[in-house]
Amino acid sequence: MSHVPQIKIPATYIRGGTSKGVFFSLEELPQACQVPGPARDALLLRVIGSPDPYGKQIDGMGGATSSTSKSVILSKSDSPDHDVNYLFGQVSIDKPFVDWSGNCGNLTAAVGAFAISKGLVDPSIVPENGMATVRIWQANIEKTIIARVPITNGEVQETGDFELDGVTFPAAEVQIEFMDPADGEGSMFPTGNLVDDLEVPGIGTFKATMINAGIPTIFLNAEEIGYTGTELQDAINSDPAALARFETIRAHGAIRMGLIKELKEAESRQHTPKIAFVNGATDYLSSSGKQVKAEDIDLVVRALSMGKLHHAMMGTAAVAISAAAVVPGTLVNLAAGGGERNFVRFGHPSGTLRVGAEAEQRDGEWVVTKAIMSRSARVLMEGWVRVPGDTF
Missing domain, CATH: 3.10.310.10 (Diaminopimelate Epimerase; Chain A, domain 1)
Incomplete structure (x- = not known):
């Protein structure tokens, strides 16, 4: 009996804030997965290792917690007001679905750095030394986020002395500004009441x-x-x-x-x-x-x-x-x-x-x-992630 061999897809495993996720550039995904739908969801589920009835995600990149069962897809923005489009998928651990209904604020800290490193933003916004201001379009909730990413000698600086409770080691500080953060088109308090x-x-x-x-x-x-x-x-x-x-x-x-x-x-x-x-x-x-x-x-x-x-x-x-x-x-x-x-x-x-x-x-x-907060981010591994060729 013959079996379909594995395929490999460019991917980067990154810690952002107190979360970890697998980051992809949209244009590097298989053609069928470059658009929303069953093929994309099937790919991300297999990458992360879900659904796993054992709840461990042993056969994937997930870490068996909501903080580590995450995926990100980035692409160049065609809007003059934004530099990069950020799409977040929360992968269920034990069920066969990817939830696209919200953002991940922790992984937002890694979006600007990944976009710069992958050449998804205009090089003119990246100084030789200083702070790169990356304007992010959060596609899940259709909101603008500003990330201020430290740059040293033209490269993203990941090491530093910024400490974040919930993260063991210090790293470089990334300031995140969530502009007009009310989610959706309606009132910030959807019932009309504060309580x-x-x-x-x-x-x-x-x-x-x-x-x-x-x-x-x-x-x-x-x-x-x-x-x-x-x-x-x-x-x-x-x-x-x-x-x-x-x-x-x-x-x-x-x-x-x-x-x-x-x-x-x-x-x-x-x-x-x-x-x-x-x-x-x-x-x-x-x-x-x-x-x-x-x-x-x-x-x-x-x-x-x-x-x-x-x-x-x-x-x-x-x-x-x-x-x-x-x-x-x-x-x-x-x-x-x-x-x-x-x-x-x-x-x-x-x-x-x-x-x-x-x-x-x-x-x-x-x-x-x-809303403004400081987080940190660090690339943990980069290269290719592999999945069976008949995954999607």
Whole structure:
């Protein structure tokens, strides 16, 4: 019996923020995969190693967590206002689908560097030494992101002394600006309220702030759902009943936000919305054993991604946190002490993060015009990824 041999596709494996993903240049993908559809999804699933009923992604590039089951496709922009187009695919670990419904803020930190290295941007924007400003079109959510990438001797600088909680080693700092980060065409608060009563049949009714900024997110009060906001991964992820409750709450929130029409649709839309819970600042030990002190943060936040508690904080969820924090009266703002602010410092399972945001009211509605954070990125491996030739 004959078998189709493997094919190889140019790819780069990159850490961006607290995530890792396989990056592709659109023009280097097989012809059938250069357009959205089943062939592209099948390719990315096979590259990452999904669906894997064992949940380990042993036969692929994925790392068996939502943070490491990611893919990115970049292409030159044909718009004079942008340099590169960025498309993100969140690959399910145990199910055969790729979720294209949102962005990955962490991997955004690597987009500018990859685009420069692959020649996808005009060389004139890259100084010999200094900072290259890359204008990114985030195609999933149709938003502009600005990445400021350090350049040394004409090359992207990846090494440095910038430290990011959730990442073991220091690297060069990349500043990311999410412009007009409200997700979608409608209101940043899709229900029209800063706080809603979210009724979840069979579970209860909870205060919730539902926001479209960075990524659609449902915020709950930790104490109202039986938590402190200082939990680490094992406390949530080892509890199947808790994960099921969170998923049910998330699905009902998605309906209230207008993201889905029926509960069953949430099964194939795991990347969005996110669900998170907040509480006031308090001391706790991070997953690395580092002491986080209440005096160094404004609040604590825990967020779930793809059905599990995240080991740190998703970049897009950090944007949602900052956007909600600067709007007086949201659950996030109240947990942080209330009032007006233009940045927030929050504690997550791996440590702390500071995110700035600018907000204003327009015609009676709150609008966040910009969210700013610093991340880092580093190429881990580059060359070709191989998949069986009959994959797609």
